[in-house]
Structure formats: structure tokens, C-alpha cells
Amino acid sequence: MKIRILKKNKDNLNVYTVKNIYISYEELEELLNTYDKVIVPRLNWNDRDVYSLPENFGNLEVKGDLDLSFNNLTSLPESFGDLEVEGDLYLDENELTSLPESFGNLKIGGNLYLGHNQLASLPESFGNLKIRGYLDLSFNQLASLPESFGNLKTEGGLDLSSNRLTSLPESFGNLEVGGVLSLPFNQLTSLPESFGNLEVGETLWLAYNPWIIDTNFVNFCEKYKGNLVLDKKLKEEVDRLNRLIKLEEWGE
DSSP: OOEEEOOOOTTOOOEEEEOOSOOOHHHHHHHHHHSSEEEESOEEOTTSOOOOOOTTGGGEEESSOEEOOSSOOOOOOGGGGGOEESSOEEOOSSOOOOOOGGGGGOEESSOEEOOSSOOOOOOGGGGGOEESSOEEOOSSOOSOOOGGGGGOEESSOEEOOSSOOOOOOGGGGGOEESSOEEOOSSOOOOOOGGGGGOEESSOEEOOSSOOOOOHHHHHHHHHTTTTEEOOHHHHHHHHHHHHHHHHHHHHO
């Protein structure tokens, strides 16, 4: 492994850059224990039977992608929020049940993949994230979202499909999603009042939830009908109630 030693930076930290893109767990752990910050071009630990990360993993700076997918991670160290990843961050296909409170401090230059884990909740800090790409939270165990979630900004899509969401926080309408917003295969029955303020760059998927079809829901569907994706049964119910509402209005 070739290591280039740099001078101390403006924060008086000893910063080291690793030239070799192939670095083992043991090698990186030793570097993190020795120096204040370690810079790597990229890190691919995909499918390496990784069960845990060093406590000071947050002292890492990755100039490209960081791939930790298809491992056996159940948790992340509190320092994880200090990470700087200029490319994509892959944490999908692990066994994560929670994220550290520091997670919202992450600096990510690309996509964030958290799908296919066992996340039952998200830290309150999660809403502080600014994602320059796509955010995948699909196929987890999320039953609710933190109130801060509405502060989230993602320039790409947001996938919350195949969770256990029964409601959305009132702040959800403050979301800024540059791409597709996916909510299928949850247990949602109603939308928060703020939902009509939502800014979605592309389509909004509401299919396959046990929605209560009332006047408010129908009016929402009418407002966003050019961007909505509904399943066949839901669309039929919305259309039926919409016709009844119009008949009542004509009768008046």
C-alpha cells in the first residue's frame, strides 16, 4: 500500500492520502488509528462479510464512491456522520436497524442507498441531509418518519416504497424532491394537510396503500393528476367519488 504524507492542514490535522484504491479493512483501521484524517480515492467493500466499522470511521474522506453494500452491518459508529463522500454512498442490502444521530451531518456528493435493511426509524437529524442525487429508503421497516423529514432536500428521486408507514409527518409538504417520489406498498390511509405544498420534479407514486377515499383525497388527486401514479382499484374509486361530487355540485 502506497501512502503519500501531506503537511498539516489549516486545522492542524495530520492528513494522509492513500494512492492505492485497494485497501483492506485491517490496513484502513490501522491508518485511522494513527492519523487524524485519511483520504482515499474510493472504497469498495461490497460483499466482504463486514459486520462492523471502526469507531473512528468518520475520519475518512472518500473522493469517489463508498460501497458498503451486501454486508452484515447492523449499526454504524457515531462518527459516521463526519464522513465526506464525494460520490455515491451504498449502504443497501445490510442488516441496519438504526442510524446514528450524527447521520444527518453526512456530506454526500451523489446518491444515497439505504434500501433493503431493517430500519425501523430514522434519527431526527435525518432531515438535515442534502442529497445531490437519489435517496433510496425502500424495503425497510419504517412505520413513521421524524418531523424533520420535511427539511430534506434531494435533487434526485426519493423512494419510500415497501415500508410500514401508516402516516406522514406534517412537515412532509415542505419536501423538495427533484425526481420521482415513491410511496407504494405502505399502510398509508391519509395525507397531511401540508401535502399539497409538496414540490416533486417528476411523478408521485401513491399506489397500493389503503387510502381513505374522501373529498380531500379526490381534490388532491385532481390537483396533481398529471403527475400521479395510482393503482387500478384506487383510480376507479377516485374517479367514482369525483363523479359523485360533480353531480352534487350540478344539483346545487
